Amino acid sequence: MILTIDIGNSNIVFGVYGEDRLLFSSRVKTDPLRTETEYAVLLSNLLAFHDCPAKSLEGAALSSVVPGLTPVLRAAVGLLTDLPVLAVGPGVKTGLDIRIDNPGELAGDLVCTAVGAMEHYPLPAIIIDLGTATKITVVDERRRYIGGAIAPGVAVSLGALTKSASLLPAVSLDSKIKPICGDTAGAMLSGSILGAASMLDGMIDRFCEVIGEAKTVVACGGLAPMVIPHCRRRIILDEGLLLSGLLAVYRKNR
Ligand SMILES: Nc1ncnc2c1ncn2[C@@H]1O[C@H](COP(=O)(O)OP(=O)(O)O)[C@@H](O)[C@H]1O
Ligand SMILES: CC(C)(COP(=O)(O)O)[C@@H](O)C(=O)NCCC(=O)O
Ligand SMILES: [K+]
CATH class of the missing domain: 3.30.420.40 (ATPase, nucleotide binding domain)
Incomplete structure (x- = not known):
C-alpha cells in the first residue's frame, strides 16, 4: 500500500492506495502550528480507523504548497514507518x-x-x-x-x-x-x-x-x-x- 499526502493551504488530504485503487482518503484542516508528533498521531489514527496498519505501507509520497509543513509531515511519517517520503519538486520525474x-x-x-x-x-x-x-x-x-x-x-x-x-x-x-x-x-x-x-x-x-x-x-x-x-x-x-x-x-x- 502506498501513502499519498496532499498538503494544501486549507486542507491536508491523506490517501492510501492498494495497487491502483484508492482505499480511503481523508481531509483534515491544514494547521501550520501542529507538530510532527501531532500529525503522526492523527495519521496513525486515520490508518487504524481504516484498518491499514503503518507496517503494511510500502511507500509514501507528498505534494505540498505549504513549504513550512513539508518537513513536519515528512517527520510525522518518519515516526510511524522508516519509509522514505518522495516530495514532488525539482529533480523528481513526472513525465510532463x-x-x-x-x-x-x-x-x-x-x-x-x-x-x-x-x-x-x-x-x-x-x-x-x-x-x-x-x-x-x-x-x-x-x-x-x-x-x-x-x-x-x-x-x-x-x-x-x-x-x-x-x-x-x-x-x-x-x-x-x-x-x-x-x-x-x-x-x-x-x-x-x-x-x-x-x-x-x-x-x-x-x-x-x-x-x-x-x-x-x-x-x-x-x-x-x-x-x-x-x-x-x-x-x-x-x-x-x-x-x-x-x-x-x-x-x-x-
Ligand atoms: N463544505 C464547505 N463549505 C465551505 N467551504 C468549504 C467546504 N468545503 C471546502 N470548503 C473550502 O474549500 C477550500 C478548500 O478546498 P481544498 O481543495 O481542500 O483546498 P486546498 O487544497 O487549497 O487546501 C477552502 O477555501 C475551504 O474553506
Ligand atoms: C496557487 C496555489 C496557492 C494554490 O494552492 P491551493 O489552492 O492548492 O492551496 C499553489 O499552487 C501555489 O502556491 N503555487 C505557487 C505558484 C505556482 O505554482 O505558479
Ligand atoms: K489541493
Whole structure:
C-alpha cells in the first residue's frame, strides 16, 4: 500500500492506495502550528480507523504548497514507518514536459493534477482545481504543461466579501442556488457559486481559443462538487485526480 499526502493551504488530504485503487482518503484542516508528533498521531489514527496498519505501507509520497509543513509531515511519517517520503519538486520525474517561464516555480499540486490528467484522460486537457485558489491549467496533446490561470478560491472570495462589506453577513456555501435572489445570503451564494461556474465556462472557451478543442475538461478540489454541477460545459468531476497524479509520480521515481 502506498501513502499519498496532499498538503494544501486549507486542507491536508491523506490517501492510501492498494495497487491502483484508492482505499480511503481523508481531509483534515491544514494547521501550520501542529507538530510532527501531532500529525503522526492523527495519521496513525486515520490508518487504524481504516484498518491499514503503518507496517503494511510500502511507500509514501507528498505534494505540498505549504513549504513550512513539508518537513513536519515528512517527520510525522518518519515516526510511524522508516519509509522514505518522495516530495514532488525539482529533480523528481513526472513525465510532463514543463514549458513555463520558471519550471521551479510550479507548485506540487499543479504538477500532480496535470500528471493525473495526463495519465488518465485524453489530451489536450484542461484541469480545474477548486481549492483555496481556483486553478485552471493545461496539458497539451504532447504532454506539455503550458501554464494556466490562478483566481481567488470561491470560499476565499466569499470570505473577503463578508470582511469588506459591513452589511454583508457570513454565509456558508450550500447547494440550493438560483441566479436571481431576493435575499442577501442567497444573492451572495448566486454571485459566488454561479459566478464561479460561469467564470469557468468562460475561461474554458478562452483556453480553447488558444489550444483548440480540449479532449478533456476535468475538475477536482474541495469545492468542485459545489460548483461544477452548475457549469454548462461538460466537465468530469474527479475528486481523486491530485492523489492519482501523486501516485503516478511516486511510481515514476521508484
Ligand atoms: N463544505 C464547505 N463549505 C465551505 N467551504 C468549504 C467546504 N468545503 C471546502 N470548503 C473550502 O474549500 C477550500 C478548500 O478546498 P481544498 O481543495 O481542500 O483546498 P486546498 O487544497 O487549497 O487546501 C477552502 O477555501 C475551504 O474553506
Ligand atoms: C496557487 C496555489 C496557492 C494554490 O494552492 P491551493 O489552492 O492548492 O492551496 C499553489 O499552487 C501555489 O502556491 N503555487 C505557487 C505558484 C505556482 O505554482 O505558479
Ligand atoms: K489541493
